[in-house]
Amino acid sequence: MNLQALAIVLERRGYPASCYTCGGQMSSGSFMVSLAENHLIRFLVSDYGITWTEMRDDRELMKLEGAEAISQLQELANLVKNSVPPCESPKVVTKRV
Numbered sequence: 090m091n092l093q094a095l096a097i098v099l100e101r102r103g104y105p106a107s108c109y110t111c112g113g114q115m116s117s118g119s120f121m122v123s124l125a126e127n128h129l130i131r132f133l134v135s136d137y138g139i140t141w142t143e144m145r146d147d148r149e150l151m152k153l154e155g156a157e158a159i160s161q162l163q164e165l166a167n168l169v170k171n172s173v174p175p176c177e178s179p180k181v182v183t184k185r186v
Contacts, residue, residue, distance in 0.1 A: 092120040092132070098169055120162075132162050 096108040099122050106122040120132040131142045141158035143151045153161055 092118060095166055095169060096120060096122070102169075122165075130165070132158065 092108045093110075096106040099106040104122050104124060106120070108118065108120045110118040117135045118133075122130050124130060127146045129144045131140075131144070133140045133142070139155055139158045141151075141153040141161045142149060
């Protein structure tokens with residue numbers, strides 16, 4: 090999965106998104122998307138692990154790590170691939186732990 094491509098597609102559909110990589114071998118990266126007013130998702134890959142964090146009104150709603158984080162990102166990518174409607178009423182399926 091290409092995080093940069095996912096960010097570009099979401100941006101084109103009206104969702105503010107960004108993707109950054111860092112490190113000599115680009116082994117670390119950050120992907121963020123704003124799904125609605127004060128609703129943010131962050132996917133972080135680093136030497137310390139992989140995390141998916143969902144926040145609303147600056148409060149952490151859900152944090153997943155490792156395989157669960159990757160699975161959640163894949164769900165978002167599948168929604169985009171299966172044509173999530175533009176930003177008027179975005180919906181993302183999330184798992185509560």
